[in-house]
Amino acid sequence: MTPEASFTLAAVLVCVVAPLGGAAVSVLRVPGLGPRLIAGVTLAASLAAALGVTWVWHAGSGLEVVAGPRLVGGSLVHVDGLTAILLPYVAVVELAIVLVAPSRALDPVAVARLLVGATLTFAIMATDHPAALVLLWIVSLLPTWFSTLATPGGRPTARVYALAMVVGSLLFATGVALLVADPPWFEGSGRIGAAGGWLVALAVMVRKGIAPFHSWYPALFSGAPMSTALAATMPQVASYAAVRLLVGHADVVPDELVVLTRAALVTSAYGAALATVQRDVRGLVGTLAMSQSAMVLAGLSGTVAMELCGALAIWVSSGLALTGIGLAAWALESRAGVLSLEAPQGRYADAPALAAFLLLFGLASLGFPGTLSFVADDLIIAGSLDEHFLAGTLVIVATAFSGIAVIRAWFRLFGGPAPGDAPRHAVLPRERCTLAALLAVLFGLGLWPGPFVQSLERVATSLLASRQSADPPAHSGVHP
């Protein structure tokens, strides 16, 4: 094994195991170690390790590392460009959640759940072994469910979530089993494998909240803690599974992807339209997240690198921007109570810094020039319209509705006469630094997107190359 491969494997191990260790320490309630400190340190370690993986991948001209048992082309550990981009992204999202979350939401048990969820998400992002994917898919649902159930008044939401996820998990497990039994990426595959592909596609639709299986998505944001909702949805585990199980083999099972794409495009426009009439800020974040995450899936079935690049760029840009919106709204909510959007709330004088952050994250989520979403929208619109005019039109409609929803919400939250008894809510340094850092990433990648887009193009090209091959995915890297 080359030193680069060893380093990569060690870094992935640290990335996955560090939060698990943090969860154990948090539950043990070690004196002097607060839950936020434990979570912050362990997730910072994960972030550092993830950046190490990215650095090695980048420096090694697209090195792929494969380790562990293999099953029909998938390996227990598979680190390629997609993993190298997604690991730091997930780490940043999780770390931001921990740093901004109100203290009362970070009791030791809640932190342990969050960290276990992070471990499972990191693990998913580093594998393409079918059995491991099924296991992790199911287990990673539990922290979200327990957390929602433990929330006062969260039982109905937990029920909706459980209903959707049980159905999704059954579909996924059955679909993967059929895919393994009759691998469609080998020559001479039959209808069993094709049926498996359809079941996996349905499972992805359920877990990603694609219409008509989308109702749980905004409900989770309304009924669960913001940290739980963001941690459950922003990494986009289902998109990752779709890439590993469907996108890489689309020459054999293309119909599922076509259906997925069309449903995702409709969901994207529909979710954005719903966001324009939401009555509270959590509903807004939920429907926006549903719309944006659907757009990712819409681009993943593209046959040109540009569209895939756009999908990956939206994956990161919308994830970071929506995390920022969710966290800034949560910070305001923790001070001012439930944030209605039915009439102007007059919160500007109350919290001007949060108003600025919410506005900037809002702009960063809707394709404003100078942000990463501008680049992402440009790529996905140009790419999708190259292929299908209707697809591009739906993306434009979704973008228009999202913009209206964000600005409406901003004016409803911060416009209007200030409440007479409103105290001025200063932003805490940890909140300001974290939100500013997230913004810096979004604007930095938007103003200087070249290297990032180049990396995405390499990933997209590699995915398209594997699609064009009927053989098991070629692993050009190290096979220990």
Next chain:
Amino acid sequence: MTDVVSLRQLESWMVVLLVAAPAASLAAIGIPALVGRPPSERVTTRAVAIGFTVALLAALGILVTAAWRGFPEEVVHLGTLFAVGTHAATIDLVADALSIPYVCFSTGLCALVNAFAGRYLHREPGFTRFFVLLSLFGFGMNLLVLAGSIDMLFAGWECVGISSTLLIGFFHERRAAVAAALRAFVTYRVCDGGLLAAGVVLHHAVGSGDFDRVFVGAWPTARCLLPETTAGLAAVLLVWAALGKSAQVPVSGWLPRAMEGPTPSSAIFYGALSIHAGAYLLLRCAPLLDAAPWVSRLLLVIGLVTAVQAAVVRSVQTDLKGMLAYASMTQAGLILAEIGAGWRLLPLVHVISHAIIRSLQILRSPSALHDRHELAASLGGPPDAVPPWLVRQLPVRVQEVLYRVAFERGFEDAFVGRWLLGPVVAGIEAAAALERLVVRRLGGGGDAADSWRRDRGAS
């Protein structure tokens, strides 16, 4: 030869300064404000003044050097923002016979309004916010004017749109200002889809959004390289985008409401620059209109209808800024009609002259009211308000109908609300209520049908 080369290099640097100087001002006051250390009023106005002054000097320098060289088209390639396969977002700025005069007067107006607003908004809460948005607007406007590709033009267009929206809602504690800002943004966003789609059509047709791949020759004699159908599609999408920004029928309802913003921003946005951004867009893409005569005719009709409607509605306005808004709309309509009629230099001159006069009028409007009050005091009563000669020739019944039409703003708001926006909003509200019903039923709570009715009723 060497002199010409060095002159071109100098001009390139000055073109870059036109965009970079306002951007630097924006960063200089915006970043400290964001991290909780807003600069003082003095530092704020000086930082913005330096940015606009440097940009203005650069603009004048370009004007002189370009005039010396006979206004050749100069494309400054600043690099590629990103590229994937054949798709590349290039950063090209163009200095030519259209952009140079335009950028001179737009930068000059920004500098003047900055000086005016420094005193006008003294000790106003949100002082720094105003100048952050003014800098963003100046940067966006210069980017829009100098853009060498539709991608860059769209970027500038968006900066202008968001700064306009936030300045309309500047006095955010007033509900009317918030409602007006939201209305303007909805109009912008719906119409901006046209610009976005036009950009995609151009990319699809020639593989690039660069104007020099779509047009051949220098403005105003450039020709379109696209086939008529594609050119027509792109042109009609651009016209749709321009209608929103230039407040034309049937999407003009936001403009009179936009006067809720501070007077300096009203002057520069709705008297001068933002309202003419649509005209600039169509002038820049005029070869597309030339290639699709039916779109030109459509533009001519829309412009004339808007001009007549705004002139009639203006006559019954009871506030000065509202009257000036409709006067601006009339002129913007005439300018678009001129573009639709195939003129190129006349609308450019019209834009510049109207923008200068109108922004002066709006800036003077608070003082003009004071002057009028003094005049009324001197006369012992308000000056006589006599209807225009043409109106006096009409029968009284027709005058009454005309008054009703003018009072109802040509029934445009009612039409848009009832037939365009209303059904869309009602449909989305119904879908949202259905969503809530489904979630409640899945969550095992309450009487679902009753909740459904309650939701529909509440919405």
